[in-house]
Amino acid sequence: MRARRLGFALASVAAGAGGVLAYTVARVQGRATGDVSDYLAASPSGEHPVVVAGASIVRGRASVDFVQVLRERFPSRAFVNAGVNGNVAWELLQRLDQIIACRPAQVVVLIGTNDVQATLSPDATRTTRESKHLPEDPSLAWYAACMTEIVTRLQRAGASVALCSLPPIGQDLSAPVNVVVREANAALQRVCDATGAAYLPVYEHLVDLLASQGATHGPAWTGSWAPGLASLVEHFVLGRSYDAIALARGWILSPDGVHMDSTGAGIIADVVADWLERQSSTA
Numbered sequence: 001m002r003a004r005r006l007g008f009a010l011a012s013v014a015a016g017a018g019g020v021l022a023y024t025v026a027r028v029q030g031r032a033t034g035d036v037s038d039y040l041a042a043s044p045s046g047e048h049p050v051v052v053a054g055a056s057i058v059r060g061r062a063s064v065d066f067v068q069v070l071r072e073r074f075p076s077r078a079f080v081n082a083g084v085n086g087n088v089a090w091e092l093l094q095r096l097d098q099i100i101a102c103r104p105a106q107v108v109v110l111i112g113t114n115d116v117q118a119t120l121s122p123d124a125t126r127t128t129r130e131s132k133h134l135p136e137d138p139s140l141a142w143y144a145a146c147m148t149e150i151v152t153r154l155q156r157a158g159a160s161v162a163l164c165s166l167p168p169i170g171q172d173l174s175a176p177v178n179v180v181v182r183e184a185n186a187a188l189q190r191v192c193d194a195t196g197a198a199y200l201p202v203y204e205h206l207v208d209l210l211a212s213q214g215a216t217h218g219p220a221w222t223g224s225w226a227p228g229l230a231s232l233v234e235h236f237v238l239g240r241s242y243d244a245i246a247l248a249r250g251w252i253l254s255p256d257g258v259h260m261d262s263t264g265a266g267i268i269a270d271v272v273a274d275w276l277e278r279q280s281s282t283a
Contacts, residue, residue: 020233020237021233023236023237024229024232024233024236024237027061027232027236028061028062028085028232028236029061029085030061032058032059032060032061032065032067032081032083033060033065033067033068033081034067034071034079034080034081035080035081035082036051036080036081036082036098036099036102039078039080039102040098040101040102044078047078047103048103048104048105049077049078049079049080049102049103049104049105050070050074050077050078050079050080050104050105050106050107050108050276051079051080051082051099051102051104051106051107051108051159052067052070052079052080052081052082052083052107052108052109052110052272053082053083053092053099053107053108053109053110053111054082054083054087054092054109054110054111054164055083055084055085055086055087055088055092055110055111055113055114056083056085056086056259057083057110057113057167057258057259057260057268058081058082058083058110058111059081059083059084059085060081060083060265061085062085062228062231062232062256062259063242063259063260063264063265064242064243064259064260064261064262064264064265065081065265066260066265066266066268066269066272067079067081067083069265069266069269070269070272070273070276073269073273074273074276077276080099080102080104082095082098082099086114087111087114088111088112088114088115088118088128088132088134088138088143088146089111089112089115089143089146089147089150090132090134090135090142090146091132092109092111092146092150093146093149093150093153096150096153096154099154100153100154100157100159103157103158104154104157104159105159105160106159106160106161106162106276106279107154107159107160107161107162108161108162108164108200108272108275109147109150109151109161109162109163109164110163110164110166110202110268111147112143112147112166112184112188113166113167113169113258114128115138115140115143115184116140116166116169116177116180116181116184117169117177117223118138119138119139119140119180120176120177120180120223125137125138140180140183140184140187141187143184143187144187144188144190144191147163147187147188147191148191148194148195151163151191151192151195151197152195155195155196155197160198160279161195161197161198162197162198162199162200162272162275163188163191163192163197163198163199163200164200164202164268164271164272165185165188165189165199165200165201165202165203165204166181166184166185166188166202166203167181167202167203167206167253167254167260167264167268168181168203168206168207168210168253169181169221169257169258170218170219170220170221170222170257171210171215171216171217171218171219171220171251171252171253171257172216172217172218172219172220172221173207173210173216173217174216174217175220175221177221177223181203182203185203198275200271200272200275201271202267202268202271205267205270205271206253206264206267206268209252209253209263209267210252210253213252215252219249219250219251219257220257221257221258222257227249227256227257228256228257228258228259230256231245231255231256231259235255241262242255242259242260242261242262243255243261243262243263245261246261246263253267
């Protein structure tokens with residue numbers, strides 16, 4: 001009898017944990033505010049929006065939504081959120097027609113964190129390729145090629161394009177993952193030099209803040225999925241802000257070492273806003 005009761009208890013705990021996980025996944029996969037589908041359904045006439053394209057940092061569900069921050073700073077402009085959780089650059093390239101259909105005046109692209117993580121080990125490379133059905137193994141060279149094609153197609157459609165450098169992953173800037181982040185950003189700079197796209201120094205501004213607070217040597221990103229999942233559960237189930245989660249863990253810019261709290265999101269918005277203002281002044 002006691003064993004049966006224990007079995008029921010364990011089953012109840014497992015069911016509860018499964019329910020929490022399912023709820024959390026559903027919430028984080030919720031649609032971005034003002035996404036591409038919403039914008040195209042509204043069929044605005046004569047409007048040329050700013051499209052911000054990328055992965056989860058852009059989507060603003062696992063991260064503070066910096067696209068919404070931009071909307072509040074530029075109330076007379078339309079902003080379209082084209083962020084899709086987990087995307088690599090090749091996946092963004094596959095959905096570029098939808099972005100072009102928005103007839104954007106400017107497109108800001110922030111993507112590549114997942115590309116970087118996919119290159120960190122043979123297992124990560126294989127898993128990413130298989131799970132996403134990619135036509136080749138992820139590499140920084142292929143990332144740069146995809147980014148070049150993304151920029152070229154957007155420019156041919158009449159948009160001004162800016163590429164954001166990738167944020168650091170974790171706060172230990174000497175960690176191997178951030179060596180690769182810097183290599184990816186160097187590749188982005190070369191893409192911008194070759195295509196005429198603007199290079200937006202997101203990484204550089206985030207690092208400046210970390211350096212000003214003596215916080216460039218930790219905590220480090222471990223590669224584990226657990227901190228990210230815990231952050232999402234705390235946010236969506238327990239109602240804690242990403243800022244509170246970051247503070248409790250000793251992070252300055254992020255609740256999990258990858259996504260942005262309001263400090264990190266605000267810096268990204270600052271960098272993008274500066275470019276948009278320069279665009280307006282030269283129009």
